[in-house]
Amino acid sequence: MEWSEQARAAERRRDWDAAIALVSADAECYATDPVRHGNHLCHMDLLVRAERLPELAELALTDVHARRRLNRSLRERGTEATLRDRAADGDLDALYVLVRLLCETGRPQAAHRVVQGIDPNNQYAHQIMAPFRSPSSGTH
Incomplete structure (x- = not known):
C-alpha cells in the first residue's frame, strides 16, 4: 500500500x-x-482535525498556511478573544478573520471598535466592514 493510501486509511x-x-x-x-x-x-x-492547535500555533509563527488555518479554526470555534489577541500581536489575517466574523454575525460596530483599537488605518479591514455599514451607523 502506498503511503498516501496508508495516510487516508489512518485518517478514516x-x-x-x-x-x-x-x-x-x-x-x-x-x-x-x-x-x-x-x-x-x-x-x-x-x-x-486532530485538535493539535498548540502545534499549529507553533508552526503559525513562521508558516503562513499554518497561520491562516489556525485563524480559520479559531473562527469556526468562535474563539473571538484568541483571534483578537493574535490580531493585537500583529497577525493581520487574524484581524481580517475577526472582522469578518463580527460583521457576519451582525456586530459591525464591534468590528469597527476592534479595527480602531488595533489598526485604525488598515484599509483592507475597512473594506471588509464596508458592506455591513448602515448609513445611520456612524462608523467610517
Whole structure:
C-alpha cells in the first residue's frame, strides 16, 4: 500500500499520529511540486482535525498556511478573544478573520471598535466592514 493510501486509511480510523506522520513526511511549504505543497496544506488540516492547535500555533509563527488555518479554526470555534489577541500581536489575517466574523454575525460596530483599537488605518479591514455599514451607523 502506498503511503498516501496508508495516510487516508489512518485518517478514516482517526489515527491522527499516523496520518500526520505520513503526510508531513512528503509535505513542503511553497514547494515547486504541487503535490508536496498540497500535502503541506493537508498536514495543516490534519492538525486541526486532530485538535493539535498548540502545534499549529507553533508552526503559525513562521508558516503562513499554518497561520491562516489556525485563524480559520479559531473562527469556526468562535474563539473571538484568541483571534483578537493574535490580531493585537500583529497577525493581520487574524484581524481580517475577526472582522469578518463580527460583521457576519451582525456586530459591525464591534468590528469597527476592534479595527480602531488595533489598526485604525488598515484599509483592507475597512473594506471588509464596508458592506455591513448602515448609513445611520456612524462608523467610517
